[in-house]
Amino acid sequence: MTTQDKLKQLGITLPPAGKPAAAFVMAAQAGNLLFVSGHIARKDGKPWVGQLGKNMTTSEGKTAAHSIALDLMATLEDALGNLDRVKRIVKALCLVNSTTDFTEQHLVANGCSELLVAVFGERGAHARSAFGVAQLPMGACVEIELVVEV
Numbered sequence: 001m002t003t004q005d006k007l008k009q010l011g012i013t014l015p016p017a018g019k020p021a022a023a024f025v026m027a028a029q030a031g032n033l034l035f036v037s038g039h040i041a042r043k044d045g046k047p048w049v050g051q052l053g054k055n056m057t058t059s060e061g062k063t064a065a066h067s068i069a070l071d072l073m074a075t076l077e078d079a080l081g082n083l084d085r086v087k088r089i090v091k092a093l094c095l096v097n098s099t100t101d102f103t104e105q106h107l108v109a110n111g112c113s114e115l116l117v118a119v120f121g122e123r124g125a126h127a128r129s130a131f132g133v134a135q136l137p138m139g140a141c142v143e144i145e146l147v148v149e150v
Contacts, residue, residue: 003083006119007073017078018071021137027079033090034079034148039071040140047138053102056141061096061104064142065111072112072146073119080150089116089126091147097140098132105130112144 007014018039020026027036041048041064048064050056056064077083094109096102109130116124126146136143 003086003119006121007083010118012070012119014070014074014077017074026075029079029150032087032149034076034146034150036072036075036079036146036148038093038095038143038145039068039075040137041065041068041142042071042140043067047140048142049139050141051097051099052104052108052132052141053099058104058107061108061142062111065094065108065144066115067111068142068144069112069115072144073116076146076148083120085150086120086123087149088123089120089146090149092116092126092128093145094128094130095133095136095143096130097134097136097142100132102132105132108142109144 024037027034052061076086092112094112096105096108098105109128113128
């Protein structure tokens with residue numbers, strides 16, 4: 001089964017690939033590794049603003065991370081031409097805009113990680129870090145970047 005077939009089976013249509021919001025590229029390849037720039041959560045086409053532990057729940061954060069996974073896959077498809085070129089998702093870095101007493105960053109990150117595994121299977125199993133941060137660009141609630149083997 002191709003990755004595109006798997007997306008169809010899951011009822012997923014990827015959004016258009018995003019464009020850089022500043023002086024960077026969405027993905028840069030070095031050898032067989034593709035470094036995918038951080039993608040912020042978006043809701044209704046705008047930054048999904050919020051802070052976990054203040055005005056967002058863990059469940060909402062997980063949903064935001066899930067939406068980022070869709071955007072990350074759109075960027076991968078744009079950069080590679082075909083998601084079947086993904087050999088493995090190597091690493092995900094998840095930054096969560098959260099209060100100092102919020103401790104469920106890892107659960108928020110699961111929104112992205114679980115979708116990557118659902119779509120790519122074993123190729124989607126990855127190492128991961130999840131951090132709480134004081135703020136993210138444009139007030140976004142979550143930002144995620146990937147390292148991908150191609």
